[in-house]
Amino acid sequence: MEAWFSLLVSIFFTVAVYLLLSKFIIRVLLGVAILGNAVNLLIFTGGRLTRAVPPVIAGDADVLAGPAANALPQALILTAIVISFSFFAFLLVLAWRAYDELATDNTDEMRVAEPVNEPAPPLGY
Amino acid sequence: MAASISPPADLSAALVLTPSMASEWLVILPVAWCLAVGALLVMLRRSLGLQPVTAIAGLAGLVMIDGLLLERVATNGPMTMVMGRWLPPFGIAFTVDLTGALFALVAASVALAAGVFSLTDINDSGRRYGFYPLLMVLMAGVSGAFLTGDIFNLYVWFEVLLISSFGLLVLGSEREQLDGTVKYGFLNLVATTLFLVATGYLYAVFGTLNMADIARKAESLRDSAPLMTLVGLYVLAFGMKAAAFPVNFWLPASYHTPRVVVSALFAGLLTKVGIYALIRVTVMLFPVEREEMSFVVALAGALTMIVGVLGALAQTDFRRILGYLIVSGIGSILAGVAVGGPGGVGGAIFYALHSMLVMTGLYFASGIAMRLGASASIITLAGLYRRHVGFAALTLMLCFAVSGLPPFSGFWPKVMLVKAALDIGAWWLAAALLLTGFLTTIVTGRLFLFAYWRDEADQSGEAVPVSAVSLAPLAALTLLALLIGLYPDPLLGAIQRAAAGLAEPSAYLNSVFPAGGSQ
Numbered sequence: 001m002e003a004w005f006s007l008l009v010s011i012f013f014t015v016a017v018y019l020l021l022s023k024f025i026i027r028v029l030l031g032v033a034i035l036g037n038a039v040n041l042l043i044f045t046g047g048r049l050t051r052a053v054p055p056v057i058a059g060d061a062d063v064l065a066g067p068a069a070n071a072l073p074q075a076l077i078l079t080a081i082v083i084s085f086s087f088f089a090f091l092l093v094l095a096w097r098a099y100d101e102l103a104t105d106n107t108d109e110m111r112v113a114e115p116v117n118e119p120a121p122p123l124g125y
Numbered sequence: 126m127a128a129s130i131s132p133p134a135d136l137s138a139a140l141v142l143t144p145s146m147a148s149e150w151l152v153i154l155p156v157a158w159c160l161a162v163g164a165l166l167v168m169l170r171r172s173l174g175l176q177p178v179t180a181i182a183g184l185a186g187l188v189m190i191d192g193l194l195l196e197r198v199a200t201n202g203p204m205t206m207v208m209g210r211w212l213p214p215f216g217i218a219f220t221v222d223l224t225g226a227l228f229a230l231v232a233a234s235v236a237l238a239a240g241v242f243s244l245t246d247i248n249d250s251g252r253r254y255g256f257y258p259l260l261m262v263l264m265a266g267v268s269g270a271f272l273t274g275d276i277f278n279l280y281v282w283f284e285v286l287l288i289s290s291f292g293l294l295v296l297g298s299e300r301e302q303l304d305g306t307v308k309y310g311f312l313n314l315v316a317t318t319l320f321l322v323a324t325g326y327l328y329a330v331f332g333t334l335n336m337a338d339i340a341r342k343a344e345s346l347r348d349s350a351p352l353m354t355l356v357g358l359y360v361l362a363f364g365m366k367a368a369a370f371p372v373n374f375w376l377p378a379s380y381h382t383p384r385v386v387v388s389a390l391f392a393g394l395l396t397k398v399g400i401y402a403l404i405r406v407t408v409m410l411f412p413v414e415r416e417e418m419s420f421v422v423a424l425a426g427a428l429t430m431i432v433g434v435l436g437a438l439a440q441t442d443f444r445r446i447l448g449y450l451i452v453s454g455i456g457s458i459l460a461g462v463a464v465g466g467p468g469g470v471g472g473a474i475f476y477a478l479h480s481m482l483v484m485t486g487l488y489f490a491s492g493i494a495m496r497l498g499a500s501a502s503i504i505t506l507a508g509l510y511r512r513h514v515g516f517a518a519l520t521l522m523l524c525f526a527v528s529g530l531p532p533f534s535g536f537w538p539k540v541m542l543v544k545a546a547l548d549i550g551a552w553w554l555a556a557a558l559l560l561t562g563f564l565t566t567i568v569t570g571r572l573f574l575f576a577y578w579r580d581e582a583d584q585s586g587e588a589v590p591v592s593a594v595s596l597a598p599l600a601a602l603t604l605l606a607l608l609i610g611l612y613p614d615p616l617l618g619a620i621q622r623a624a625a626g627l628a629e630p631s632a633y634l635n636s637v638f639p640a641g642g643s644q
Contacts, residue, residue: 020315025307032314032318035315036318039318039322039325042322042325042326043321043324043325043328043329045329046325046328046329047328047329070332072328073325073328076277076325076328079277079281083281083284087284087288087314090288090291090310091310091311091314094291094295094303094306094307094310095307097298097303098303098304098306098307101298101300101303102300102303102304107307107308110304110307110308111304112300112301112303113301113304113305113308113378113379113381113382114377114378118441119504120439120441121438121439121440121441121503121504121571122441122503122504
């Protein structure tokens with residue numbers, strides 16, 4: 001099970017990196033979304049994958065009866081999902097605003113902050 | 126997965142029902158305080174006059190809390206606070222040692238200076254956009270990152286400070302800012318995601334997220350687990366956050382676009398959080414792996430220094446020059462991390478603290494210069510010395526400090542780093558440090574020569590008064606830089622103890638796991 005998941009996660013990472021290397025912001029955004037999911041699946045795999053028993057401790061016991069999935073990574077993923085979702089929402093609005101304002105979504109042409117033809121610094125006065 | 130082979134833990138030891146002592150709350154108070162003041166500021170969003178007053182009072186309170194915390198930690202050693210009495214490694218622990226307390230205090234002081242400076246820099250529309258609440262939440266994130274003892278918690282605080290920094294960066298939504306924020310936003314999000322990837326692997330290997338627990342277990346797992354991969358991922362993620370070569374180009378693309386006070390805050394805080402996390406993970410948690418990676422980190426540090434300062438030489442915009450100087454300073458800190466030992470790590474911590482104060486001060490100076498000269502380019506800026514002698518003197522002192530010239534704060538960390546590099550025979554690293562110092566002197570010298578010393582073409586420019594409110598934080602930071610330079614003993618002593626505490630974290634472990642702890 002873990003091996004298949006590792007393969008899936010690696011595919012996610014490949015796709016994400018490929019999209020992140022694009023110069024069009026909309027593709028980079030898709031890459032960010034996929035990257036977030038890749039990480040979540042990675043943490044999920046790190047916490048054991050099993051369908052055997054739910055990680056619930058019986059009333060008269062101190063420890064789990066059998067092998068069970070670790071519940072903590074799921075709590076971590078929950079946090080990470082909330083965070084990455086909010087960031088994705090922010091970046092989506094930012095990208096739209098930037099497209100609106102700068103009239104391009106090509107990062108090669110976004111040179112407002114770093115103009116192409118900046119004069120060289122003075123050599124003497 | 127290592128977690129499956131570990132024996133069932135004795136949970137009864139983890140749950141203690143005695144409440145936390147009141148003094149322990151001091152550890153978490155900086156974060157809670159910032160969040161509370163931030164919430165208050167959100168409630169006060171309509172009364173624009175009250176906002177700056179509340180925020181400055183809140184930041185002054187934060188400085189006092191952090192000062193008290195530093196004093197406690199310096200006398201009693203590391204302190205730990207556990208939420209809900211779930212003891213580590215199960216519960217989330219806030220652990221503060223001397224390194225964290227020092228960073229937190231300097232960060233709070235820088236933020237207080239920025240709060241005062243913002244009185245003249247943030248207009249009503251900036252207040253309406255929520256500058257002050259975002260500032261407090263940023264400080265909550267920064268303090269949380271410095272004080273937490275749990276690596277996933279560190280990730281959460283990174284995200285808290287990241288989202289508020291996005292808000293501060295686009296404050297005003299000008300075209301330039303949107304452009305800068307796009308680059309800053311995407312690259313920083315990728316960096317924190319890398320951090321999360323590393324943390325996911327870390328949990329899979331160690332089965333714990335508590336830093337003290339990781340430091341204990343690292344020794345036994347060294348042969349069986351791919352720790353080098355883990356540390357490599359962490360170094361890449363934190364290096365990206367700290368703007369180390371070759372992943373540094375988001376910083377000069379974005380730091381000159383927002384309001385001056387926002388640039389100044391970022392210059393003081395954000396890259397230093399990355400550096401702090403790098404020091405914490407490599408020096409304290411994985412010292413053996415740090416040793417093995419030291420050549421790569423040293424090379425990255427030397428290249429960061431040189432690329433940063435050469436970038437600064439090629440710029441004409443006042444704030445972009447400073448942006449590249451931040452990058453070059455990060456290189457010096459990385460060199461210290463790479464060299465290791467008390468001299469290297471101590472020098473890195475010292476340099477980081479010095480850089481927080483001085484770079485923030487220089488950004489304040491750039492703001493005042495832009496107001497005085499109505500321009501940001503050193504081609505057109507001129508005659509600032511004639512317009513305000515005192516301001517020019519303060520800037521010159523900061524220029525000396527950032528170049529590492531005595532008697533200012535930049536001198537001592539540079540001496541420590543060069544000596545530490547020579548001690549291990551890394552002459553090329555020492556040479557890079559000295560060359561960077563020399564080139565930085567040229568950069569700041571040229572900046573001063575053109576913008577301040579040169580006479581204006583037309584002498585008609587009348588004197589623009591500089592308000593005391595914007596000069597005061599600049600003067601305070603300059604004075605601190607001068608004081609540290611003239612009388613470095615107390616800070617140096619604290620930093621040496623902090624570096625020793627990172628190298629030999631038994632006091633840190635004892636604070637988290639009193640009397641040996643569970644397992």
